[in-house]
Amino acid sequence: MLSDCVHPSPSANASDEFSGMLAAGIDAAFPGSAITKSDLSLSISVPKGEIGDLSSSICFKLSKTFKKSPREIAAQIAAKIRKGKLVLEISELNGYINAKLDPIHYSKLVLDSVVENGDDYGGSEIGSGQKVIVEFPSTNPNKAWHVGHLKNALLGDCVSNLLSFCSYEVEREDYIDDIGLQMAQSLWGWMHLSDKPDKKFDQWMGEQYVKVNTMLEKPGIKEEINAMLKRMEDSESKEARLIKEISEKCMIAQNQTAFSYGIYHDVMIKESEIVRVKLLEKALELADKKGILERPKEGKYANSTVVKLEKVAEFAKELSGNEEGAKVIVRSSGAATYAAKDFAFHMWKFGLLGTNFKYEKFLDQPNGKPVYVTSINGVEKKFGGVRVAINVIGSAQKYEQLVVKSMFYLLGHKEVADNLIHLSYGEVRLEGGVLSTRKGGAIGSARNYTADDLLREAKASALEIVSKSEKITDKGALDQIASAVALAAIKFEFLKVSPENNVVFSWEKALNFEGDSGPYCIYTYARATRVLEKGGYKPAVPSAGHLLQITRGSDFEVIKLIGSFPEIAQKACSEYRPNVVTDYVLRLSYAFSRFYESMPIIKGGEAMQVRLAITEATRQTIRNALRLVGIETLERM
RNA sequence: GGGCAUGUGGCGCAACUUGGAUAGCGCACUUGGCUUCGGACCAAGUGGUUGCGGGUUCAAAUCCCGUCAUGCCCGCCA
Numbered sequence: 264m265l266s267d268c269v270h271p272s273p274s275a276n277a278s279d280e281f282s283g284m285l286a287a288g289i290d291a292a293f294p295g296s297a298i299t300k301s302d303l304s305l306s307i308s309v310p311k312g313e314i315g316d317l318s319s320s321i322c323f324k325l326s327k328t329f330k331k332s333p334r335e336i337a338a339q340i341a342a343k344i345r346k347g348k349l350v351l352e353i354s355e356l357n358g359y360i361n362a363k364l365d366p367i368h369y370s371k372l373v374l375d376s377v378v379e380n381g382d383d384y385g386g387s388e389i390g391s392g393q394k395v396i397v398e399f400p401s402t403n404p405n406k407a408w409h410v411g412h413l414k415n416a417l418l419g420d421c422v423s424n425l426l427s428f429c430s431y432e433v434e435r436e437d438y439i440d441d442i443g444l445q446m447a448q449s450l451w452g453w454m455h456l457s458d459k460p461d462k463k464f465d466q467w468m469g470e471q472y473v474k475v476n477t478m479l480e481k482p483g484i485k486e487e488i489n490a491m492l493k494r495m496e497d498s499e500s501k502e503a504r505l506i507k508e509i510s511e512k513c514m515i516a517q518n519q520t521a522f523s524y525g526i527y528h529d530v531m532i533k534e535s536e537i538v539r540v541k542l543l544e545k546a547l548e549l550a551d552k553k554g555i556l557e558r559p560k561e562g563k564y565a566n567s568t569v570v571k572l573e574k575v576a577e578f579a580k581e582l583s584g585n586e587e588g589a590k591v592i593v594r595s596s597g598a599a600t601y602a603a604k605d606f607a608f609h610m611w612k613f614g615l616l617g618t619n620f621k622y623e624k625f626l627d628q629p630n631g632k633p634v635y636v637t638s639i640n641g642v643e644k645k646f647g648g649v650r651v652a653i654n655v656i657g658s659a660q661k662y663e664q665l666v667v668k669s670m671f672y673l674l675g676h677k678e679v680a681d682n683l684i685h686l687s688y689g690e691v692r693l694e695g696g697v698l699s700t701r702k703g704g705a706i707g708s709a710r711n712y713t714a715d716d717l718l719r720e721a722k723a724s725a726l727e728i729v730s731k732s733e734k735i736t737d738k739g740a741l742d743q744i745a746s747a748v749a750l751a752a753i754k755f756e757f758l759k760v761s762p763e764n765n766v767v768f769s770w771e772k773a774l775n776f777e778g779d780s781g782p783y784c785i786y787t788y789a790r791a792t793r794v795l796e797k798g799g800y801k802p803a804v805p806s807a808g809h810l811l812q813i814t815r816g817s818d819f820e821v822i823k824l825i826g827s828f829p830e831i832a833q834k835a836c837s838e839y840r841p842n843v844v845t846d847y848v849l850r851l852s853y854a855f856s857r858f859y860e861s862m863p864i865i866k867g868g869e870a871m872q873v874r875l876a877i878t879e880a881t882r883q884t885i886r887n888a889l890r891l892v893g894i895e896t897l898e899r900m
Numbered sequence: 901g902g903g904c905a906u907g908u909g910g911c912g913c914a915a916c917u918u919g920g921a922u923a924g925c926g927c928a929c930u931u932g933g934c935u936u937c938g939g940a941c942c943a944a945g946u947g948g949u950u951g952c953g954g955g956u957u958c959a960a961a962u963c964c965c966g967u968c969a970u971g972c973c974c975g976c977c978a
Binding site: 301305306308310311312314318320323326327332333356357358359403440443444445563564566567569580581582583585587591592593594595596598600601602604605657658659660661662663665687689690692728732733734748759760761763764765766767769772775776777778779780782783785786787789790793794797798838842846849850853856857859860861863864865866867878899900 | 902903904905906912913914915917918919920921922924925926927933936937938940941942943958959970971972973974975976977978
């Protein structure tokens with residue numbers, strides 16, 4: 264628990280105070296203004312340059328009602344405001360009211376907050392008591408993760424971290440489509456092609472899948488595969504047994520990739536189990552009772568089960584201009600579509616179906632926690648039954664996700680629909696044409712753009728650079744450091760842009776160790792660590808005397824940034840946007856580098872103690888922020 | 901045909917949800933800084949009519965309308 268004397272968010276504390284002062288000033292100078300608390304807090308921003316630490320544009324709003332110029336109003340309000348605890352000075356400029364914070368008091372608040380909260384600094388309680396399920400990356404169990412799956416997994420992992428940091432109870436879930444067409448094709452290959460696994464299983468299986476695809480035009484093969492597809496759904500069949508064997512081998516291989524990236528799950532849900540426990544029938548029965556399904560007797564949709572799009576368009580106008588009149592849920596053949604299965608699965612996620620799965624332990628993960636998988640032989644566990652479900656799925660599936668969401672509106676579950684969140688992201692493309700010229704030769708075709716290949720390349724590049732470092736002489740440490748640097752580079756590169764953007768994968772960018780990169784941030788961290796070591800820093804709350812040494816220079820810039828971290832973390836969490844965090848760590852790292860260059864720390868004389876404290880607070884904050892994007896810091900590199 | 905997303909210096913991006921002061925950052929380019937706390941660094945500089953055209957507003961990259969370009973989607977595939 265946080266103590267009462269330390270506000271979890273220093274920056275919010277300061278702007279709250281400023282806001283209160285403004286309210287009092289407005290009341291005194293312009294009674295009956297109708298300005299609300301939220302108007303005030305929305306008017307407050309952080310200005311650039313030397314103007315001040317906080318700024319309010321509220322006088323522009325007041326100028327209309329009171330028929331005076333903003334400057335005049337600002338001057339009158341400013342005259343009525345006395346200094347507060349954190350706000351030292353109020354001034355008026357061009358109609359804005361600007362505030363300067365008291366460097367001593369504000370620094371004390373920030374530094375104390377960081378020391379007091381440590382690894383929890385920046386976290387909040389806003390999600391307390393709410394369960395969330397995050398689904399990612401749901402790669403089919405017949406191929407290796409490529410760079411696109413990696414983007415998905417990194418997003419899902421980071422969003423899960425953010426939610427945990429804000430006290431949500433998070434379930435990390437992976438959806439395994441083990442009875443789809445792709446799986447049937449892979450199974451056909453397994454049964455009919457002669458080559459045997461000679462490399463990492465997911466990689467091998469993916470290559471074999473490509474081979475099968477080139478054979479589909481040959482007579483009879485498609486038919487054989489379709490026949491298999493049907494038999495697979497029967498859990499007693501030979502096909503189902505084989506599927507279980509090969510898909511699980513593939514899942515293990517994919518998990519190895521996930522582990523190498525520090526990505527873990529709580530539970531994996533197999534589609535075959537969804538079928539076996541008859542989730543679909545139960546969901547459709549319920550939907551039918553509510554009258555949202557229709558079964559046309561004739562016409563285009565004869566004998567299938569559909570949802571009329573004109574109905575769902577009430578809730579999602581994006582679906583209104585559709586040429587089709589309906590969305591098929593169950594085919595006339597009786598087979599369910601993907602939308603149906605997805606709908607049923609989400610009924611389960613939100614706890615709207617009584618039926619539950621059974622689970623068995625699938626793997627022990629390097630983070631010390633097991634990952635479970637749905638299984639006929641398992642035991643009951645408390646997965647699902649959440650308040651919020653987040654699906655990390657590419658933007659190509661927006662339409663389908665919207666249909667599922669709308670079905671919950673139709674059922675009358677408005678809150679469920681609102682809490683079903685499609686975290687849509689732009690696809691990863693590959694650089695065109697020149698792939699084969701990639702140096703090293705081995706990486707020459709698209710299928711080699713796997714997450715495994717990427718990490719291997721990045722490690723090799725990092726090792727080259729780390730080996731040159733005079734700071735690291737221990738051979739064993741080199742490898743570990745290169746690994747961490749490589750992961751930092753890759754993760755940062757993927758997460759630093761808005762999820763929605765389509766990105767072109769580039770080796771040059773992915774192996775970026777300079778500028779706005781992950782390695783730059785952990786370099787800053789390592790440098791700060793070294794200063795603390797050399798300065799003989801001992802954890803302590805800085806004394807009043809030491810705090811007097813704070814200036815309004817680059818030292819205070821660092822402190823202000825540190826003080827805003829809790830607000831940043833909440834913003835990133837509520838918007839599901841990792842790049843809010845990466846952007847912040849970069850700004851903090853740049854600010855610290857400037858401080859480091861311009862103000863001697865160890866040789867700071869009287870100021871040494873407080874500058875060491877700032878350095879430690881920076882270190883803690885960088886570590887906390889990078890942990891959210893799944894990046895481990897290094898003491899040296 | 902309809903919908904969604906994207907469009908910001910040469911390149912890659914941020915700021916748009918909640919309008920606010922001189923549109924930020926990285927790469928590249930030019931110049932300067934290591935007997936100094938770690939140069940994977942820092943400082944200074946060149947480069948922008950925020951795709952285009954209207955509108956709203958004291959104020960527009962941000963909101964509204966139109967338009968162009970690119971990508972994705974609109975299947976009894978998943």
